[in-house]
Structure formats: structure tokens, C-alpha cells
Amino acid sequence: MLILMASDHTKKQLADVLARVRKLRLKPHVIPGKNSVAVGITGNSGALDKTLFEALPGVREAVRVTRPYKLAGRDFKHGDTVVPVGPYDIGGRGLIVIAGPCAVESEEQLIRIARAVKKAGAQMLRGGAFKPRTSPYAFQGLGKQGLKLLAAAKKETGLPIVTEVLDQRSLDDVAEYADVLQVGARNMQNFALLKDLGKLRKPVMLKRGLSATLDEWLMSAEYLLSEGNDKLFLCERGIRAFSDHARNTLDLNVVPAVKELSHLPIIVDPSHATGVRARVAPMARAAVAAGAHGLMIEVHDRPDQALCDGPQALHPDDFAVLMRDLAAIGAAVGRDMAEPKFGRQ
Amino acid sequence: MLILMASDHTKKQLADVLARVRKLRLKPHVIPGKNSVAVGITGNSGALDKTLFEALPGVREAVRVTRPYKLAGRDFKHGDTVVPVGPYDIGGRGLIVIAGPCAVESEEQLIRIARAVKKAGAQMLRGGAFKPRTSPYAFQGLGKQGLKLLAAAKKETGLPIVTEVLDQRSLDDVAEYADVLQVGARNMQNFALLKDLGKLRKPVMLKRGLSATLDEWLMSAEYLLSEGNDKLFLCERGIRAFSDHARNTLDLNVVPAVKELSHLPIIVDPSHATGVRARVAPMARAAVAAGAHGLMIEVHDRPDQALCDGPQALHPDDFAVLMRDLAAIGAAVGRDMAEPKFGRQ
């Protein structure tokens, strides 16, 4: 932590800052500048609260020299985290593609699409049983019945299931059926839910909030890690900026940034990031070229009848073409499509 | 709803759009343009899902002619909503100021500050018992014990209590002690929590999410209203933009926008919006000048010892000066400081 004093600070104010540092059993280092003075602090074992110092008179700003997260950062763990899900590893050399409909609508719909994405090479099946919707009047998902249909699709195809958990009340149900519990963008800072998920011993996929900085995202990961759940991977799905040519602004540059700062795997969701079918494939290809460990893609064979987000769903035929393109781009950046550890069923 | 066809749409695609409109028992109106065609839709009783049409081939975009919310809008209710809280009304001519510490820290701290803000003229007491924190290592609040201290402060001063509800598990406890349940920015789209609050019959203050559009905010209000709870008011607390001179960007222009589009009262939180003590008073004055129904302001008598957000807390003396300024500005825009309906105690 570095304390920057205001240019018009008094000697008394500087002395108070030094006293507070010493009271915390830390060591202050005064660095005189032309217009002002800075105070470096050493000796702390974890992140310090900036407001402990910014509240003092004469202090202009407190600047962190170390990052606020600990368990999520590479200082803590140098190797890469690999999250095993069924016969696959997320975070290794193999590319993982999670595909399926936005929402579970019926048994026929789900199994039809599950078979199609499996045939095209997807490793996991997605499908929402509990849906977060901006409008209270929009389709909210089939709920527990949807979870049972996901189980049926898993039985039929062998694909592990990725599905969203919306709240604490439905957590036990979702945990019973899901192979990976998805935390949606709107829940990235639902700290109560994060703590509960930290106590689970099941894989969790943490989506980035619409306006979350990288530090905030990793701090939310820290909530799970500090509770003991390290079966965790991240998913970039677009942020909110001024730009209006797409639903969200896909921040692919966060992929190398996450890989530099954290040991956690990161995948990309080009469907929600673009909101438009024609742009899903270019952004999926770009995500693999940028180094993502995988993708989550919405696929629907009758998108004009979909109860949710039809315009962004790929048709299974287009998805199959995309999977071949992804394999070619993967090869160019040293990655293969992941194969099941125990052989293809 | 208006459907804009792509410039290269086919006759068949236009016919399919018209067929879908009719299948929904609505009426299409074709409007030919120079480069393309638009289709107006009439006959719907509520908001239509844009994706029902955007998923069809040949459709460029669907544009809403009416707003997506219904109960939150002025088309539904022309008069202004007034929310009674103890002896005060929020949403009427009287200005309401909710003041107190960021977090409840101890009985002495809370009662000392509660007396100070009452003396300066505040109508309600704020104080967090359950605190949402970006870091799992930061002070998370005293929990249920904090609620009991708030009750003690209410008994001592008569001030109604405004405190945050973080999750479904603690909802019953918070509802037992709070006069107003606060939904924080990070929970604005925690739809499960909103539904539960909609079933309560207690006043709720809904803060705007960091990256929420006005439509999204009013749709979250719609979740409560559609469940039957209309004791609801809004709180602007700053949005996230590129700007880095303050913690958030206070969007005061949303105050007249809310008052134009909705019947719900709106107050402003200049403390979280600025994050810096010296800017709280200017923004509080500006909020009243912009037409806000009230304010929520953090006050602490020992801000350098505060366990949370000390740098943005006003000292009680400065708060008292601000209250006098607010009364003067209120007078200039036709508002008085609210007086208790049954007389000062």
C-alpha cells in the first residue's frame, strides 16, 4: 500500500498517518516528492483496506501495490488450475465447447438438440431450467422439471450438464442434477450465493458481471476459493459499454489478462456477448485465437420458436461448421478439441 | 411493436412475419419505405417479446412503441405514488433525508450518531447490519445483532430504520426490524429476492444497479409491483462509466427522467455516488435542485475509525450545515423539509 499525501498536507497530518501505520504493526517508509510526499507501507500479510487511510485528513489517495485478491492470483498458485468435469478437463490443452439451448423447453426439444451438439463434437450440454429475466412477464424456465429433463438428456447422450443456479432456495436441487453450476452475470456479486457455492464440492462456472472490473471478478472468485471450492472456472460474456451495435461488448482482451493474473481457466460465451446469430461464429473463432480454454454457445434447431433468445442461437448445421473451424484455429494456437479421458463412448 | 425488415428481405420473409403477427391474434400494418419495409403491430395488451420477431429471417430489428414495463409507468397510474414510513411520506412535497453510518458497529456508535442526525433534522436512520463487500476479507456487518442495535436506536430516537437486505435467508429477520428494506445496487437484478420482497407488505427502497438502464431499473420495480407490493421508492447512487475522478458517476439527470416516466418516488445517495466526503454536500444540494424527493447520506462522528467507507462519511457538524443548505435549496424549488404528520416528538 502506498499513501499519497495531499499537496497541502500539514506535518501533523503526516505524523498521524505514520502513527496509524505503526498502530497496525506495519512499517511506514516516507518518500519525499517535489510537490508532495508519499508513504510506502510494508509488513502486511494480506490486502489492506484503502479506506483505513483515505479517511485520514491530508491523505489524497491510497494506492495498492499488491493486488486485492490472494487465492485467485498467481502469487498464490503458479500452475494452472484444471477443473475435471466428467471425462473432460477444463483448463488444460483441450478446448471445451459447452452447447445447447438457452432454456430447457421440453424433453423432445432438449434431447433433439443434445444429440445434435454431441454429433458436432460438443463436450458438454447447456440448458437453463431457472432463467433470470429482466421482465417478470417473460418465460422464467421450467424449474425443477427442467432439471429432470437435463438429467434425461445426460442419460441419453452422456454429456455433462451445465446449468444456472439463480438463488439459495434452488441451490440444492441444481447441485443434485448439474455437473457444473453456472453463476450468471447478474449474480456475480450475490455474495450470499457465492459463499454457499464455496461450501459445495462441485464445479462452478462464474460469469463476469456486466460492469465488473477484472479485480472485482477475481474477488468474487476469491469468495468461492476462500470457502474451499477450487473447482472453479470463469466465463467472459460481454460487458456493458456505450456501444450499441451489439447487445454487449465482448472483451476478449480479458482472456490474456486473466491468464496472466490468475491460474483459473477462462472460457467465452459469444452468444450472449453478441446477441446476434451472424456474429457468434466470428467471435467464437476469435476467442479461441485469443487463447480461451473453451466456449459456451447457444444452439437451437428451431430458433424462431425458441422461448428465449432465439435470435442468437446457432442452427445445429452452422454449429457443426463452426466446430470444424474452431478445430483449425485451435491447431494454429496449439490446442486440440478435448477428447474424453476414457475414450469416446 | 414495429418490425423493421432488412433491406434485402424476400417477399416470402415478409409474408412469414405477417403470418406470425396474425397467429398471435394481433394486427399487422405494412409501411413501405424507400430502402425497406416496416410492419407496425397493434392489438397487444402487454409488452411483446422482441425476440419473437427478431428470430425470423429477413427481420432487421424490432422496436418497441410502448415501454416494456406497465405497472411502474405513468400510463398505468397517473398520480404520484406516496410511500408512508412511520410519521413521514416519501414521494410528497416534503424532503426526506435518511442519514446514519455505513455499518452498525456498536450500540454506542449507533445511538450517538442517531441522536446527532436527528438533531440536525434527518427523518430516518440508516445503518447496515448485513454488508455486501467486494472482498471476502472485509467486515461483513454484525448481522442479526446489528438489527437489534438498530431497534434500540429507533426506540431511543423515534427515527424509522432503513437497512439493507442481502439475501433470502436473512429476509425475515430484516423485515422484522426494518421500516424500509433496502435492495442494494448489486441485487437490483436478484430476481428471486425481488419476488420475495414483492410478497412483503413493507416499504422497499430499490437502488439502481451500477450498469442498469432506466428501463431495466423500472423492470426490477415491476417485479415488486407485479407481486403486489407498491410501497416502493427508487434510489440513484451513481453508475459505472469510464470516468475515474470519483468512485461512480452520479446520474442526476435520471431524476427528472424517472419522474416523467414513472409514478414512483426517487431519492439520491450522494455518499456512494462520490465516495469522497468533500463532494457529498455539492451533490446532495444538486440532487434537491434536480427535484429528488429525498436523500440518503452517510454520517459518522469518527470517520477515521469507521469499519466501512469512512472517507465518504460526513461529520455530524458538516451534516447539520448541509441540512440548512438543503432547506434553502428546497425552498427555491418548492419543497420543504418533511415534518412528522403527527407533530415533532
Place this chain on the structure above:
Amino acid sequence: MLILMASDHTKKQLADVLARVRKLRLKPHVIPGKNSVAVGITGNSGALDKTLFEALPGVREAVRVTRPYKLAGRDFKHGDTVVPVGPYDIGGRGLIVIAGPCAVESEEQLIRIARAVKKAGAQMLRGGAFKPRTSPYAFQGLGKQGLKLLAAAKKETGLPIVTEVLDQRSLDDVAEYADVLQVGARNMQNFALLKDLGKLRKPVMLKRGLSATLDEWLMSAEYLLSEGNDKLFLCERGIRAFSDHARNTLDLNVVPAVKELSHLPIIVDPSHATGVRARVAPMARAAVAAGAHGLMIEVHDRPDQALCDGPQALHPDDFAVLMRDLAAIGAAVGRDMAEPKFGRQ
């Protein structure tokens, strides 16, 4: 300047950083941390270029301890700058209101509106002769003919003229007729134009760019100040954020921030910030309550016939009401409407 080393930096890399600091004839101060090391730098007389250090291997980040601007900051000049324009001072205790049409359209239109705003109490007249337009097909202003009409309106009413300069070619013409040369948001970082304006000895109003940080804005001011023109004031006119309920997001919190960091006066343009007539008055009142030194407001007596930005123009009658409200709010924050130094004409 403070250099933060990467957590995996080598001894050699640290030594290279220290060597570079010394080569610049500055003094390094090593500050050891738990996970890494920081190096404080002292001895520099001006701002250092961060990239001089960030390019070195093993460096994570360079953090400025002092601000990048010098002449625009309060470290350089403690008192407030006051810019004299005709019989008025901008930056003193008196509120300045610059009012008039978006564009000069004809002699009758301009003189009619000039008389109306003068009667309502405005101190200066605005009107665009050269208009920056997003579309090449939109009305681009009357050009030099517009400048002559502004001169006629000044002769008629005595109001000093504020008008925009768009480029270097028309600079001499604009400088001949204008009392204040306005730099528009899109030109805030047109450094060639700023240098030319720095060599003038006429007052300049520098609008904030749509996505300019406060530091960038003050650095643009620094371009003028470093060339010797200190007859300079700033104008906040709304920034670009995700929010879509208004044309721009008015950042009123920048008003106290500018006053804290800089000695330059700051006014607010609520017309461009909102883009909607009904919200101009609330934001104008809020700006004065926030401490702005003045306002720039678009007024048109036939807004539905205006060639530019009619929807945001106030009718003269509404402007007159607003002027009375502003006087009342000004009184509440210790400001009067500015009176001419040599008496009303």
C-alpha cells in the same frame, strides 16, 4: 512516480530500473513488499513519462504520485482564475449565463432571441456560425455571414458573443468577432487547434470531450496555458456512458472535482447534456447547486423551426422562469447573478 515491480521480477531487472532512474539524474527509493517491490522516484521537476519505465522488463506498472498537469493545477496557482469578458468576470462570485440559439439562422431570428435572453437576465449571447455535425448532409452553419450577424446582435444588445471555432482555417475570422472562442467536445484533443488558441490573447471556453477523463481535460487546458493563454474556462456538457435515457450523461460531480484540482472556472451546458427541453431546467438548477460558475443554455423562440437541436431549446418564457429559479438557488449557495462591472446599460 512509483514503479511497481512484477512479483516474478529478477534482481537484474530491479537493478536495471534503478540504473535508468539514476541515468535520468533522479533518485530511486526501494520499498520492499511482501510479494513484490516498489521503487519510489524523487527529484524530477515535471511529470515523468510512465512508458519510460513500463517498457522495462520486470516492471508491472508505473503510478504517478503527482498529477500530469502543472499549470492547470492548484499546486502551481492557489488562487482562482477569473476570466474577464466584456463587463463580466467568469470565475468569481457572480453567476454567468450564456444563452442563445444553437445556430445563427438569420438576422431577425438572432436579434429576436438575443433581446429575449437579455431581458431575462442572460449575461452573454451564444450562437453557432460554424457547426460541427455528425452528418455531412446536416446544416453546417452560415459561416462568416453568421459571425457578422453575431456582431450585429452584439451591437444591438451589448451582450458579449460566445461562438465555436471549428478549425484552424476559420480561426482568424472567429477571433475577430467572438468575445469567447468555444472549443467543442469533438475538438478537445485537436492539439493543433489548441496550440493556435494558446497563442491568441482572447478568452477560450474548453468543452469536455465525450469520453475525456478529468486528467485529459486538464491536459488539454495545459496546451493553452503552456502557450501563454490563461483566459480560459471549462464547460462540462455530458459524457458518453451506457445510459440511454438521455443524449449524454451529465457528470455534475466533476464540478467540485475541477474546483478542487484546478484554479480554472467551470460552467455547465445542460442543453447538450440532456438533449431534451424538459430536463434542461432541472439540470441547470442542479449545476448551480453543485457550485458551477455559470451555465450555457440554448434558447429558441420557435424551436420547432430551428435548423439545429430544436428539441433541447428552451422557449424564452421558460428561460425567464428558470433565471428566477437560478437566482434563488444561487442565493442558497452564496452566489448572485453577475451584474456588469460598470452598471447595467
Place this chain on the structure above:
Amino acid sequence: MLILMASDHTKKQLADVLARVRKLRLKPHVIPGKNSVAVGITGNSGALDKTLFEALPGVREAVRVTRPYKLAGRDFKHGDTVVPVGPYDIGGRGLIVIAGPCAVESEEQLIRIARAVKKAGAQMLRGGAFKPRTSPYAFQGLGKQGLKLLAAAKKETGLPIVTEVLDQRSLDDVAEYADVLQVGARNMQNFALLKDLGKLRKPVMLKRGLSATLDEWLMSAEYLLSEGNDKLFLCERGIRAFSDHARNTLDLNVVPAVKELSHLPIIVDPSHATGVRARVAPMARAAVAAGAHGLMIEVHDRPDQALCDGPQALHPDDFAVLMRDLAAIGAAVGRDMAEPKFGRQ
């Protein structure tokens, strides 16, 4: 154009809207809705000014059915624009890589780097002679002397020259030496400069402004096209959002969006978009995978001595590795590295 009436509009207001439409010799189509009424307009040959209608009482909003640009859009020109530059075409099947230092520093530096990027396969040389700098105290470029050094490097290597034009005064000089004139992000809406460039008959590269929407970008292109210069291509270089893990937020999703809406070629600048060397290669690869026609990349063989933006410059060896990766990814998306039309020299 579609006019949405306010829900409380009067019959008189609607009649006035219809009258105005007819006065413009256009045809109104009334579309009744549940809560309000919309009016479709047909018969216009170009884009209508929304403010012509939004200024009328009772009008809530005017919505464009057709895009505001004309010459830049695909409705005007269905095939793709190809811009010939020396022996290369920008906008065809071949990938174009423009590489070189941020700023021209000396003849040795420039020729050394020019040879290195040519050897690695770059098709064109970049180098700034006139540099836009946020600070007046930063290196502003060698000016005309820099242009002469670029000419020397072209003579030496045969690489066409891409360099920035900052203002109208230096336009003739830059046009004499440059094969492509670059308009920087800060000048994207310098309309006076755009008009002058529209009268040139030399290729222009138009960078996207930091906060420019896609429509605004294409409207700036329209300024050049409407003056007659169609030797034009676009360059995405990152936008400004809240995100702070990189200098800018690279908006790769704009690549398919531009290709859908416009016939103009689009390349990507990953150096300015990231600001950090380690992330340039991932974003360069992603841009090609997303379908960009080319790249602009900063290369410096002594980045720690660079006078400008050293931290984002690739070393020639790393650039050579990247070029091989780009060729592999290009192959996966059906593109080759462009070869000179008349054979390698």
C-alpha cells in the same frame, strides 16, 4: 422514419405532426397502439433529421427506419470496396499487415525496423512524423523531417508508407509523402479535416474514435465519400469503457458488424487497443479469426528506448513469430497473407 407520439398527446398535436410530414412532401401512415399512436413516414429520398419531429409538442421520439449513412452502407453499394495501395489491395482476400514504430525517431532506427518488418512479411510500414500527445510536454514527432525519413525507408525497402495527418496545415506535406493518410481516433470527428481529405485522391485510413458508435464512425466515413474519395478503409483500435485491465477495450465484434453494414474494408490495431506487449499477439490473432482484412502493429527493436509507447511495441523476433501464427489462422478462415500483385521485389 417513425414518429412515436406521447401517451398523453392531443388530437391537435397529432394533426400538427401529420401536417408537418405533408408539408415536407412526404406521406404519413398512422398506426394506432394500445397506449399511444405511431406515425410512419415514407417518400423521403435521404435521411430525415429526427429533430424536425422531436421538437413538435406531443411527440415522444422519432425512430429511424433506415440508417443515417448512405454512401458508406451496403444499400448503396453491394460489392466490397478494395483500396489499392502500391502493389497491394486492402479489402480483398489477402491479409495486410502494417508494421513499424510508433514514432519516427531517426534514420537508423526507422530503416533498421523497416527492414525487420519487411523480412518478417509485413506489407506496409507505419511510423508517426506528427504525433498527437495528451501532454504538451511529450515528444510531438519529428514533423516534416520525419516524413523525409519515411520516404528514405520506402526507397530502401519498397514498403508503402502509412502515417498520420494531424491537421489541415500539414496536410499537403503528409499527402506528398504518405501512401495512406491515417486519421487518428481523436480526429475522427474533425469534420474540417475530413472534408479536406475527401477532396484528396489518396487512400485514407479512418480510425474509430474512443467513444464513437458504429453509426458515427460510418457517418465520418460518409464525409470523405460524399466529397468523392472512396479510397477509404477503417481501423478499430479499442474503445473507452469502464474496464481498467487494459488501455482500451478492443471491440472485435465491430468487425463482423462493419462487414455486414458497410462495403468498406476494416483492419484492427491491437497495439493501441491493449497498450501492453504481451497482449498484442493474442488480440492480433483474434482479429484475423474475427474476419479483419488486416492489422496495424507497432514494432520496435529497442522498445525500452522508444520515445513513444515502448511498452506496447513488439520486438521484431516476436513479430516474426506472430506473422507465422497469423498465416496459420488466416488459412483457417480462408485468407492468405497478401502477396504483391506484381511479384515480390
